[in-house]
Amino acid sequence: MTTAPVTPHEARCDGILRPGNTNCAGCGMSIGLQWLEQALEGERPTLCIPACCGIVTAGTFPTSAYGVPTVACTFASAASVATGVSSVYAMNGEDELTVCWTGDGGTYDIGVATWSAAAERNEDLLYICYDNEIYGNTGGQRSSATPQGVKTSTTSEGKLEPKKDIMALVAAHRVPYAATLSVAHRDDFMRKVKTARQMKGFRFLLMLSPCPTGWKSEPGDSVDLIDTAVRCGLFPLYEVYGGRRYRINARPDGTPLEDYIKRQRRYRSATLDLDALQAQIRENWAHLETMARAFPAPEL
Amino acid sequence: MPRGATVWSGPPLRLRGLKPAARRLEIHVARELVTGNNAAGYTLALAGEANRKARGAICGAYPITPQTEIVEFLRDFKFTKGRVVAVESEHSAMGVCIGGALAGARSFTASSSNGLAYMTENVFAAGYYRLPIVMIGVNRTLGPPWNIWTDQGDTLALRDAAWLQFYTESHQDLVDTILLAFRVSEDPRVLLPSLVAEDGFVVSHTQTVVDLPEQEQVDRYLPPLDLPHRLRGKGVTVGGMIVPHDTERHRMEIQAAMDRVPQVLAEAIDEFERVFGRRPHGTLSAEHTEDAETVLIACNTMVRTLRTVVKRRRERGQKIGLIKAKLFRPFPRQDYVRAIGSAKRVGVLDRNHSPGSGGIFWTEIATSLREKPGLLLQDYLVGLGGGDVTPAILDEILDDLNARTVASEPVWKEVLS
Secondary structure, X not given: OOOOOOOOOHHHHOOOEOOOOOOOOOXXXXXXXXXXXXXXXXXXXXXXXXXXXXXXXXXEOOOOOEOOOEEEOOOOXXXXXXXXXXXXXXXXXXXXXXXXXXXXXXXXXXXXXXXXHHHHOOXXXXXXXXXXXXXXXXXXXXXXOOOOOOOEOOEOOOOOOOOOOHHHHHHOOOOOEEEEEOXXXXXXXXXXXXXXXXXXXXXXXXXXXXXXXXXXXXHHHHHHHHHHHHHOOOOOEEEEEOOOEEEEEEOOOOOOOHHHHOOOHHHOOOOOOHHHHHHHHHHHHHHHHHHHHHOEOOOO | OOOOOOOOOOOOEEOOOOOHHHOEEOOOOOEEEEEHHHHHHHHHHHHXXXXXXXXXXXXXXXXXXXXXXXXXXXXXXXXXXXXXXXXXXXXXXXHHHHHHHHOOOEEEEEEOHHHHHHHHHHHHHHHHOOOOOEEEEEEOOOOOOOOOOOXXXXXXXXXXXXXXXXXXXXXXXXXXXXXXXXXXXXXXXXXXXXXXXXXXXXXXXXXXXXXXXXXXXXXXXXXXXXXXXXXXXXXXXXXXXXXXHHHHHHHHHHHHHHHXXXXXXXXXXXXXXXXXXXXXXXXXXXXXXXXXXXXEEEOOOHHHHHHHHHHHHHHOOOOEEEEEEOEEEOOOHHHHHHHHOOOOEEEEEEOOOEOOOEOHHHHHHHHHOOOOOOOEEEEEEOOHHHOOOOHHHHHHHHHHHXXXXXXXXXXXXXXXX
């Protein structure tokens, strides 16, 4: 008995993420990349991807799971390589979108100087960080995106320090646009990518990206976990225009934080302090609401 | 428009650092008094401008002494199609060059010393991506402790990065070699980046009269760049993951490209002579070696002092020759074997130090001469950290070498004398 060769649909071969990639089940990137493709409505960006799970996604040479031009950059270089790419596209009159697709290690840690400089120069880049709060493809070490109380292979008792507020850091560069993305809020995700696409200059999108392998959660829970993170207030959905003008897209609805925590074994640590975490969330929201009141973005 | 991007307005060209009376340079007046850095910046700019009808020019620019004037010059040059991005680090400077080259532009930058060390990861990446980037390495001692004077240790540390390496002795050699480097690097038979080294301060910050190229000549000499593997909208991942046997193939292809460099370089020199009327040195320059019993090998500006000493001794009837080491990667082993011929004693002047080994040129030359039994090969570590290498020091070295019956471990010239 012979098996017919699997021929992926032609259209899927030209999209951003091809079938047959190596992503884990329940990986936020799989949703994020497909929604990015849908939001761009057939436009084919050039991806600059540093060392991270996102470049493992591609698989090994000569095949690639990316159906668009992709540069596998050195770890800290996504924003500098993308600067070169987008500059040459622009000087040749090509209206091509250049996207940095990076993990939290490449964004919160090793790549900060690079993207900060690109933001300060207001390079014409769409910078997307899929944040799984861990060095994923090295087996799960802490990054400065790892939340307080989370166990990783380098914080075996649980991380002591709170997560870095990367959105505040980006906003401080007064870039045209920064927004958070949820893989549980499709309309909001689509609108933000489209908003970013229509703008010029440095645009930053932060996607909380579920990682069942690192979070020790069930793959089938991934989308619901992100929904819960938004509902309990842990991961606010908001936009910042010009680094000053805020718009909140979804507010906490009273869902308990425990609903998010208890489904991830990474939070089973000695240093997890739920009350402190709850207090941080309240403080974050007080700050966000104050900013949105004092410096509101125009109504949609 | 970005600040500093509009100074250039066609001939005459203003060169920085010149006295007011000499500041205006008519392009068609080829011979001009310039510093090494201005000559290098000017040549890079003309090379970038020559790609204006193709996909333009790109440069990631970051300052470091003694290289800074090169990137300042480039920032002031108004490219028809090009951009010089003032970035936040050398690592990003090479990142911008990599991205720009992958998108099809002619790419170049310059750095020195710890800047090159900081850039290193992306220097390797540029080589492994097979991008014909040209970088000026203005030699400066690596620190700490901090020392801004010349020493070839900074560029030699990048010898394994899949880049061609040229070492230049003068302003003119620098200008000519930059053009050769673009031509060879961009040749489809090579497609590897080039590093062109010049001595910090001795060349970078001194003025001399140089035959500068004209744009029209550079346009003829450097054809439009058409990188075969540039980003062209296809679903191709550049530099992704690779398994061991494909890695071996990748490295073998790089070696094969390196092996083709001497031939491509020879052709580039012939074409250079047709366009510019001069004939720059190629892999090396062997001078008075035909009947020489003693040969000294040196690179960069040490060659010029050595030439004076050799000439003087030749006038006294001594059979002494010299080899100017120019191409370091690929290392032209057979050219050294031929150039050394039947000499009995060979001394290597190394203005660099690989701790635990010795001079880096020495080990390369020793490998090249392994089939020459009975040859006395001696290494001299000289002028480290930019110490003056005077004719008197070279005379002492020659006397030492001529008196030897056996070679020793590398001699620390400054310390022992």
